[in-house]
Amino acid sequence: MALISKNKMVIYVLVAMMIVFAAGCGSSTDTRSDSADSQAQTNSDTTTSDAAPAEKVDLTISAAASMTDALNDIKKTYETANPNIELSFNFGGSGALQKQIEQGAPADLFLSAAVKNMKPLVENNLIAEGKEKTLLKNELVAVVPENGKAAVAGMEDLDKADVKKVAIGIPESVPAGNYAKEALTNVKLWDALQSKMVQAKDVRQVLQYVETGNADAGFVYKTDALTSSKVNIAFTVDPASYSVVEYPIGIIKATKHSKEAEDFYNYLQSKASLDVFLKYGFTAAE
Incomplete structure (x- = not known):
């Protein structure tokens, strides 16, 4: 009877060890599974982030x-x-x-x-x-209103009595105005036209003055003149009379x-x- 009891005891111990081992394996498997799920979520988040639209x-x-x-x-x-x-x-x-x-x-x-x-x-x-x-x-041109009455075909015509106002960009801050001043100075008309000058903050305002008839002529770039149906190019300013634009x-x-x-x-x-x-x-x- 003692021998049989001893054998039973050994069997009980072995069974207990097998149960503990099985439990450990299950825990390891669960851990690997949880880790895999976590990695899958991370990959999913990364993919979502990569697909996000670029910042404006x-x-x-x-x-x-x-x-x-x-x-x-x-x-x-x-x-x-x-x-x-x-x-x-x-x-x-x-x-x-x-x-x-x-x-x-x-x-x-x-x-x-x-x-x-x-x-x-x-x-x-x-x-x-x-x-x-x-x-x-670019290049500098003189424009007149589409239905303007003053006959302007060259620089010298700006000094005629029927030309009352000549629009020009402020020479100190508007390059087109500075180029026009150079050209007028070279043909000795800058001082003569001072009483007729209407200065503008930029070349587009010069164009507007001529379009609306508030100036009989004005100096703008060729590119500006081509955008408006309300002005005509009276003449192209001699490129030798002013700096390259x-x-x-x-x-x-x-x-x-x-x-x-x-x-x-x-x-x-x-x-x-x-x-x-x-x-x-x-x-x-x-």
Whole structure:
């Protein structure tokens, strides 16, 4: 009987050990299962994150008023192809825009109608290094109202009695006005026309003055004249009488969106953009 009891005891111990072992295996399996489920959830979360739409970026571009129509055309195409980008334009006289940038106004790119307004920004380290170049060229013309009565065919006609008002951009802040002043000075008419001068904040305001008959003639770029059915080009100003009209572009060093700004900077130099500029009367820089 003692032998049988001892054998039973051994059997009980073995059974107990098997039960404990089985329980441990089950726990390990559950742990691996829980770990796999957790990893699957992590992978799922990562996939969801990767598929999330890109953050919206608002780029602010300070640009010469004479580029208004061309840039608004480019804006439509670019935003359609890059739905996470919104282009906000600040149009005005290049001199005024230069001052705004110097005073810390927010901007990501600057498109000027004169090298003289870009150069100080480059020299003062406000333009990103190596991210500035001349993009376009333009030419100066004199326009008259579509139904204007004054006969204007050349610079000398602006001094005639039937020409009462001549519109011009403020020479100190509007490149087109400065170019016009150069040309008028070269033909010795600047001083003679002072009593007739009506100064405007940018070239588009000059165009408006002529369109509405508030000026009998005005100096604008060829590109501006081509946008209006309310004016006629009276004559093209002799290009030898004023500085070459060049449009430099540059990325503002303080931009908070350097990659997006550079992408748009490069796009403005692409064939697609140049074709739009050419359509509006600009010529590509050599």
